[in-house]
Amino acid sequence: MEELVEDPGIEEAAEVIERYVARPYTVQVNGLCSVNYQGRAKSSLDRGERLVVIKQDSALLVHGPENYQPKNWQPEVDSWNVESDEELLLTAKRNDPDETVELRFEDVETVLVTQMVDRSELKLRGHEIDIHESIEEDPELVEEGLKVIERERKTPAGYIDVFARDPEDRYVVIEVKRNPDYNTVLQLQRYVDEIEDEFASEVRGILVAPKMTDNVLDYLDDHGLEFVEVEMEDVIASYESLDDSQTELESFSEV
């Protein structure tokens, strides 16, 4: 911990904040403040008790007592300004897009300054791309006898996730989505149209997703397209076994 002040006056709080803001410190300010934002949109937030966090990369968060998301924020601040008399005015300006967040503190309860060291990266499984790879690894996840021709095939309408052929030698366009919606259906339709044009033959379109809603499924049916459900757990499992084998290879090569 770099610094911790309890119940400072406005002056002292301003000093501490000014000292650490715009430097690679994490500053947590608990206090009573109001917020004005102007930029891509415009907002105002009346006085209330909030937790303000200024991160080491200058990200700014203004959290109320509830919700995952901050009430106001700025992903990256280019210039800071601290002013004080009766109140503490903290201004955070971003250049592109041109945006400003103004915090006006009437009272500051605590200011806590730390310098976090965190070199670990999040390892996440279950991305859409993990599904692609699982399918390429094991096309039977989608359908028996399916043969993958190409992944990320480029067409004038965009990239096809997986391009394949079924046992009856029909072309199959596969669109993978974690969270499919109506638009996904049209996207798939467009790829199918493209491929039908290109190969002048009937083409199947399959939407592969870990979940589906009735309405989107209906819409898919209307378009003569198909749906195959994949279990996210299967995907993660297949991905992990793949990952393990790679790790083994790596450690082997290190010997």
Place this chain on the structure above:
Amino acid sequence: MEELVEDPGIEEAAEVIERYVARPYTVQVNGLCSVNYQGRAKSSLDRGERLVVIKQDSALLVHGPENYQPKNWQPEVDSWNVESDEELLLTAKRNDPDETVELRFEDVETVLVTQMVDRSELKLRGHEIDIHESIEEDPELVEEGLKVIERERKTPAGYIDVFARDPEDRYVVIEVKRNPDYNTVLQLQRYVDEIEDEFASEVRGILVAPKMTDNVLDYLDDHGLEFVEVEMEDVIASYESLDDSQTELESFSEV
């Protein structure tokens, strides 16, 4: 401030956290921890210094030193568990979807407990809906002689932002978007298709947005759809004048 402990042992940290978690307090824990998540996806995060915030509605945030967004999180936690021996294990479980976040603290620097009072609501201008309203208020923003028939018209394919007729009595489907992209085009196409089916007549589709990119514009052209630019500032201005008149009315009624 409800409680503030500096450099507590694992035991003491566990006690404080256990006392306040699952109650309407905001708990900020700075310390060295690792995180495992399993649910819709699966992730692991090795040890690092982090700021963990548990909000009064049970939202959980695990922030690293950088970025707007937390490295791990849970928007709403249903049950908490605190265990401790050499390490502090904090488990946050959510029932729907079934997800668990596990935090393992090796060291706790500070625990800060507050109870934030914040009854103010964010007043935000610049939403997409502000554009809808401006258009309804003044359809000429989009095109001379345009008459709005309906806003938020329901179709089997979803909701049409603004449904209108042009001076030549053609139906016009308007999709409003702050940040239009390829999906927006598909979405508009979807609505146009629906309306063409329903009324068995030619239907115009107009994308109204404060900005546009060349590629999306091309894509729009390909689909035979149109684009009209609106200035966000005009929209905010028109909305504010509307809002001001309402405010005036309110203060008037308070007299």
Place this chain on the structure above:
DNA sequence: GTCTAGAGGTTGATG
């Protein structure tokens, strides 16, 4: 409660 689409989205990958 489920479904739908927006968000000051943010972020990371890609050309």
Place this chain on the structure above:
DNA sequence: CATCAACGTCTAGAC
């Protein structure tokens, strides 16, 4: 550096 699409998206609103 701009563009594009995913996100453990989250969240509010409509039905």
